Amino acid sequence: MRPRWARRTWPYLLLAPSLLLLAAFTYLPIVRVAWESFYDKPHGAPASLFVGLRNYSDLFADKAFTQAVINNLVYAVGTVPASMALALLFALALQRSGRVNAVMRALLLFPSMVPLVAAASLFFFIFLPGVGLFDYYLGKLGLHGFNWLGDPDVALWSLVGITVWKNAGYYMLFYLAGLQTLPGDVLEAATIDGANGWQRLRHIIVPLLAPTTSFVLVIALINVLTQVDHVIVLTKGGPSNSTKLVLYYIFEQAHENFAYGRAAAASVISVSVLLAVSLVSLKTMERGAHAAG
């Protein structure tokens, strides 16, 4: 037998590598970014100065930031319900096994397998005015496309389109798993009682899938806050800030303008939103992961 102190400490030793790394790259950075959001280093100054809440007041006075927050909200409203609704429809249509359905499921899943950067570089061409894939085929139908990425009124919606295209198939997987857990007898009883397809969907299937829906919702919300690869490749936040999302703003402030204080303040706000989402959904996450497993 090992000595008592060794038995006491060795669970912590097994956890130590993971805990150390989680501390170094998740929890300490949160503390650090909060700390740094109160400091600023003016040009040419040798060290950072404590500036109180000035980074925050500068942030909210910056039209580009408020625009980024609004864009992010529009982007969330545009991508989350649409991709989840499509995911549910796809899952309902393809839930039966069979070779054709399996192929269609795989094809719908493809977009979520490829890097967002790769998807974005394809859409470079697809959105190209005049000769791109969209305009070429719209032209054959006698329709006129938009300046998909160049028009400030349209560009954000083009990015919404890419995101829905990329994520709907992925979310479909969760709904497929959820549908498998539905009690068949309830649906059968409802059918015998004369419930039509829409009634079954609305009053039985959707309510029973609520745990899946909240699980997918959390993932979708995280994606809204953390994915900007397509913005970087396709629009760089433009034209006239119309596609600037909050994380892109942070990236730009830190990486291109070297405005660390302001980037830190914006990070703090993002992390707070994400933490709020997480705390509300921790229980859901655990349940959802169990249900899906």
Place this chain on the structure above:
Amino acid sequence: MRRASVRGGLVVTGLMVVTVFLWSTPFLWTLVASFRPDNSGGIHMASLLPDYTPTLANFIEALESGDFAVYYLNTAIVAFGILAVQIVTISLAGYAFARLEFPGRDVIFYVFLLQLMLVPPILIVPNLRMIVDLGLYNTLLGVMLPYFASAFGTFLMRQTFRQIPRDFEEAATIDGARWWQVLWHVLLPMAKPGLVAFSLVSLMAHWNEFLWPLMVLNEPSKQTLTVGLASFALGTEGGKEWGLLAAGTLLVMLPLLALFAVFQRQFINSFMFSGLKG
């Protein structure tokens, strides 16, 4: 009624075939455009019909112009390097959570769970400074280090280990095996489905990652595929070399699509289990 539902099923299938076709057109275009000879595109570059004699010229040019070999190597080092270390850290931590009793276990477990949501992209600013402080700026190790621990992997291994009956370990322990022998020879082989699932999710997440390597690496010779593709795409845009862009993008996606084709079932299972990447 039965006839009506058969007809309804056909309508749904028909609608889905059309939808799936439309959904796949970006990939279809990539495939068609990447084999298109230079001189047959022009105004019909967007055409989805392969009305030409296929050529590999675009692929050859992409491979020559874009340092793809270096990008492949760097990406492979990053993705497999992260995975190798993760397997050690998540096995140890998963084992501790699944099999050991110790004070603070639940609290520590929630510390792990919360990290599932605090995904690294949101912490790029402070994490980059950490990497700079550690002297790892512009190194592949700097790209990998923040991912060496995985809350998701730990969670997955805990679940997997808990499903294995304790009898096996007890038998091994009676035979005089040490805990690490039990973990290595008994538990890990039985946890293979969980490990495969985790490996696929992790490899894919890090193969696809863009923002973090973009920030950490600043030399062309150190870039990963996604970062290389982004600058490649910006380069081809100027030259209007769309066939080249299609070929380059296909080269980046190919390993993943091949992996997906081979491990389709495991992929689907692991993604449904994960929900979160990496």
